[in-house]
Amino acid sequence: MIEEGSEGRGTVDGGQPLRVGVVLSGGQASGGHNVIAGVYDYIKSVHPDSELLGFANGPKGVFTGKYYVIDAAFINAYRNTGGFDALGSGRNKIESPEEFAGARRVCQSLALDGLVVIGGDDSNTNAAVLAEYFAANGCSTRVIGAPKTIDGDLKNDYIPVSFGFDTACKTYSELIGNVMLDCLSSQKYYHFVRLMGRSASHIALECALQTRPNATLISEEVEAEHLSLSQVTHSLVRMILERAKQGKHYGVILLPEGIIEFIPEFQTLMHELNDLMAAGVANTEEAVMRELSFNNRAVFSYLPANIKEQLLLDRDPHGNVQVAKIETEKLLAGTIALELEKIRKYGQYAGVFNPQFHSFGYEGRAGLPSGFDSNYCYSLGLTAGHLIGNGLTSLMVSITGVCGPVEDWKCGGVPLTMMMNMEKRHGKFKPVIRKALVQLEGKPFKILKKRRDKWAVEDCYRAPGPIQFDGPCSQDVNLTLQYEFLP
Numbered sequence: 001m002i003e004e005g006s007e008g009r010g011t012v013d014g015g016q017p018l019r020v021g022v023v024l025s026g027g028q029a030s031g032g033h034n035v036i037a038g039v040y041d042y043i044k045s046v047h048p049d050s051e052l053l054g055f056a057n058g059p060k061g062v063f064t065g066k067y068y069v070i071d072a073a074f075i076n077a078y079r080n081t082g083g084f085d086a087l088g089s090g091r092n093k094i095e096s097p098e099e100f101a102g103a104r105r106v107c108q109s110l111a112l113d114g115l116v117v118i119g120g121d122d123s124n125t126n127a128a129v130l131a132e133y134f135a136a137n138g139c140s141t142r143v144i145g146a147p148k149t150i151d152g153d154l155k156n157d158y159i160p161v162s163f164g165f166d167t168a169c170k171t172y173s174e175l176i177g178n179v180m181l182d183c184l185s186s187q188k189y190y191h192f193v194r195l196m197g198r199s200a201s202h203i204a205l206e207c208a209l210q211t212r213p214n215a216t217l218i219s220e221e222v223e224a225e226h227l228s229l230s231q232v233t234h235s236l237v238r239m240i241l242e243r244a245k246q247g248k249h250y251g252v253i254l255l256p257e258g259i260i261e262f263i264p265e266f267q268t269l270m271h272e273l274n275d276l277m278a279a280g281v282a283n284t285e286e287a288v289m290r291e292l293s294f295n296n297r298a299v300f301s302y303l304p305a306n307i308k309e310q311l312l313l314d315r316d317p318h319g320n321v322q323v324a325k326i327e328t329e330k331l332l333a334g335t336i337a338l339e340l341e342k343i344r345k346y347g348q349y350a351g352v353f354n355p356q357f358h359s360f361g362y363e364g365r366a367g368l369p370s371g372f373d374s375n376y377c378y379s380l381g382l383t384a385g386h387l388i389g390n391g392l393t394s395l396m397v398s399i400t401g402v403c404g405p406v407e408d409w410k411c412g413g414v415p416l417t418m419m420m421n422m423e424k425r426h427g428k429f430k431p432v433i434r435k436a437l438v439q440l441e442g443k444p445f446k447i448l449k450k451r452r453d454k455w456a457v458e459d460c461y462r463a464p465g466p467i468q469f470d471g472p473c474s475q476d477v478n479l480t481l482q483y484e485f486l487p
């Protein structure tokens with residue numbers, strides 16, 4: 001429990017001890033422990049009496065005052081490890097007036113000079129609101145965000161990448177490469193691999209560039225071209241027929257978990273479902289069927305029972321649909337099988353379509369951080385410490401130049417409010433940090449587009465193998481960053 005204490009001392013870099021809190025927020029991402037280690041090393045370098053407190057189990061730990069004191073033995077046991085198990089994480093947010101007041105009381109009582117929120121877009125949105133609240137209510141605790149999420153969608157001109165993306169993509173690419181070699185050996189299955197990434201398709205795109213599958217669906221392209229489920233199905237069926245002509249009844253297809261929200265008919269349906277659930281309509285099939293508009297009811301009623309159930313799962317505390325639980329790969333394989341059977345009746349297909357399903361998500365969020373994520377996270381922590389030590393608040397740590405040697409990286413902070421736009425959450429428009437989706441004009445997608453026709457029919461599979469922690473490849477950054485930032 002918290003002890004009563006004085007106000008934050010407002011120390012700046014200059015030799016006085018600092019008291020800082022850290023909190024891990026949202027989904028796990030490899031490297032989080034190194035952020036904490038960076039903050040620890042920084043504040044101890046300022047003064048040996050500086051203290052680091054780690055709030056337990058996400059933002060709830062902040063307003064309830066549940067924390068650990070982080071000493072050298074504690075942090076040394078977690079340096080360069082994956083997971084968020086040092087403190088635990090949580091998707092809870094600081095939302096109600098009581099929770100804001102609780103957070104202020106805790107931070108003031110602990111005399112915190114700063115609070116480092118290690119989180120994604122939603123957690124950093126929360127950090128921005130908290131920083132404003134503290135400033136407006138006489139609390140001198142500075143709030144600094146560190147960009148975390150495997151999804152890779154927290155990026156902009158100042159934030160080249162969120163931590164965890166590099167490790168997650170390398171982990172999934174190893175698994176996909178293994179599946180590809182298995183597929184090529186037996187030549188009897190179509191493997192559907194659903195990859196994590198709530199909205200943006202950065203993970204699917206990076207894994208495709210790494211492994212060269214026969215097909216990759218990119219949600220942003222599906223949305224831009226208004227492709228319906230039936231059009232997406234037809235494009236995959238064309239690829240399957242083309243391969244069948246060569247006697248190939250196998251292949252590997254990647255899809256991002258968020259794709260369902262980008263297919264126009266589902267987008268409209270899910271928006272209405274979100275609004276209904278925010279308005280208190282029960283999340284049962286009967287209840288929503290009574291309330292849905294005509295077109296959405298038609299789409300919903302034709303869905304298989306498992307997909308209906310998955311679409312009705314509770315939204316997360318930030319109002320997001322839990323796409324990680326929706327088995328879109330099974331929906332797609334079902335529509336493909338139906339289409340192939342129709343074509344078979346016309347005598348134009350005599351193949352066998354045997355789908356196998358994989359969903360790679362949680363296994364990529366807590367592995368040992370890649371060389372890049374280890375260095376990046378440690379630098380994020382050191383920089384967060386510096387920003388707090390220099391009296392700054394409401395910033396996200398910004399490190400640029402990350403494709404070059406670490407010695408040349410440029411470290412600083414960027415205002416959290418600069419990254420915000422209005423989005424509908426729980427049925428209401430709110431300011432939130434803008435998600436960075438895959439840019440269809442960007443180099444990574446253009447490279448995929450240029451190469452994918454060849455990959456569709458030929459077997460150009462690449463199995464990159466496990467993450468390297470030593471040797472010449474250990475510091476390689478992912479291809480997305482390389483294509484975006486290197487000539």
Ligand code: FBP
Nearest residue numbers: 026027120148149150196197198324
């Ligand atoms: P963050 O944005 O909090 O980093 O989480 C991202 C993510 O891993 C998504 O890719 C995935 O859809 C979601 O978390 C899964 O959430 P949960 O861990 O609550 O099942």
